[in-house]
Amino acid sequence: MTFETAPGRLSAIRLRMEQACRAAGRDANQATLIAVSKTFEAAEIRPVLAAGQRAFGENRVQEAAGKWPGLRQEYTGIELHLIGPLQSNKAKEAVSLFDCIHTIDRVKIAQAVAAELARQAKRLTLFIQVNTGAEPQKAGVLPAETASFVEHCRTELNLPVAGLMCIPPVDEEPAIHFAFLSKMARELQLEKLSMGMSADFETALEFGATHVRVGSAIFGRRS
Numbered sequence: 001m002t003f004e005t006a007p008g009r010l011s012a013i014r015l016r017m018e019q020a021c022r023a024a025g026r027d028a029n030q031a032t033l034i035a036v037s038k039t040f041e042a043a044e045i046r047p048v049l050a051a052g053q054r055a056f057g058e059n060r061v062q063e064a065a066g067k068w069p070g071l072r073q074e075y076t077g078i079e080l081h082l083i084g085p086l087q088s089n090k091a092k093e094a095v096s097l098f099d100c101i102h103t104i105d106r107v108k109i110a111q112a113v114a115a116e117l118a119r120q121a122k123r124l125t126l127f128i129q130v131n132t133g134a135e136p137q138k139a140g141v142l143p144a145e146t147a148s149f150v151e152h153c154r155t156e157l158n159l160p161v162a163g164l165m166c167i168p169p170v171d172e173e174p175a176i177h178f179a180f181l182s183k184m185a186r187e188l189q190l191e192k193l194s195m196g197m198s199a200d201f202e203t204a205l206e207f208g209a210t211h212v213r214v215g216s217a218i219f220g221r222r223s
């Protein structure tokens, strides 16, 4: 197996995850690798499924709806993660398609997801996206508003919040943002942390990531 194939790159990432966890004194199986398959077609995803990978990330509901129902008929045990922005008019489809949503970031979305969970009698793992760099163009709850937002989700909407997610600013040291998100999660008694991508997943694991979202390092460059 070589680094020229997605399964080869997948096993290299798994090895690096194990090493990063061990270096941080963590159990390697505490962290879930989400293979981010956005923009890649079913034919490119199949070899990664065949290699045993089961958790996948997509950033568009529509694109996921086109690819994953078919792949789910071919492979069992698939766990699908929505890692891109969600519109409230897509909540119904998102709740039925995904197992996990990482991008809850405003009351309207939280309400729409809560209503669909009740209607479809489903349980999903939910993350609140935090805009740790307070970037104007970026999705996510501002750090100063996160505690009250989580509280609102829990008490007003009865929405089970499992953890926090962030995408650090591209031009900043990611470790600072990972440490910050980890501290916020601890204070809010949230056990899951979705952080780290191809370029920085090892750093994220050092700061306690439970879910890393790795795309290009597995599937190759997106066009």
Ligand SMILES: *Cc1c(COP(=O)(O)O)cnc(C)c1O
Residues within 6 Å of the ligand: 036, 038, 059, 083, 084, 167, 196, 197, 198, 199, 213, 214, 215, 216, 217
């Ligand atoms: C695309 C994407 C990733 C994966 O990025 P890579 O750099 O290709 O690993 C991770 N998280 C989110 C939210 C994304 O949109």
